[in-house]
Amino acid sequence: MNNLNLSTLKKLEIILEGEHQAFATDLLERAGVTGYTIVNHLSGKGSHGFHEGHVMFNEDSVLIMIITAVSEELVQPILEGFAPFFNEHTGVIFVSDIQVNRLVKFQG
């Protein structure tokens, strides 16, 4: 057992309104994500209206950021799962490359 082997994964940072936390974590868990971390009480300024085609600023909306790390093959299903939600609600998903010091915590 070698903890020093880094595993290459995809980091997802999902920013959305806090009232939708359970929706998001349920979706992640159904996709096979077993671990995530949530940063609470973010503030932000964003542009909503992707669905309606205009920009609506929401100052000081109560946002959370859900951070997780998944294997690459989980990224597309998770994005597809969130797509209808983000057509209707404020938020964004950042995807980036990371290495993690142990895989067990985030296996999909």
Place this chain on the structure above:
Amino acid sequence: MNNLNLSTLKKLEIILEGEHQAFATDLLERAGVTGYTIVNHLSGKGSHGFHEGHVMFNEDSVLIMIITAVSEELVQPILEGFAPFFNEHTGVIFVSDIQVNRLVKFQG
């Protein structure tokens, strides 16, 4: 309209003292940034004194982190805009590659 197309952008994570939040978001907005998220109430230990040439530790300074995603051509103007500020104040800007699930929210 396909939300699943990921756009490659640059993520900026700007860590600075909370009292300078308005300066930073004004600078971002003038640069064309329309959305950002702020993590409040960070604590930190850093080395100030880039300007004066010595290291001064500030335990428990009240920091914020402003997270945004911009197109690559905005990175340099934003860094140039912040350069005089960071010659005088504690903080740092992290720049990294990310993909975002929709572009509209962060168009510069």
Place this chain on the structure above:
Amino acid sequence: MNNLNLSTLKKLEIILEGEHQAFATDLLERAGVTGYTIVNHLSGKGSHGFHEGHVMFNEDSVLIMIITAVSEELVQPILEGFAPFFNEHTGVIFVSDIQVNRLVKFQG
């Protein structure tokens, strides 16, 4: 002196239970890390039991995330320093590539 030169570093995001903050920052400082930022009051769901070989969920554990940027040669010693800890405790280290707008703050 050109603040606009970006330095390529490794970003470490260390997520662990808040009660172990001093252990972690002491380890980082002994490794030569002079600056870091801490996001407090995270919540999370993870899988512990890497050591014992089974999964134990901990809802709402009080987590922190320590963010720092180090030169590449510091990554392996820091991971080695944390390895025994993460065999016993919940948490993870994310490693990613970043560029930083000034090097002085994070020199190892």
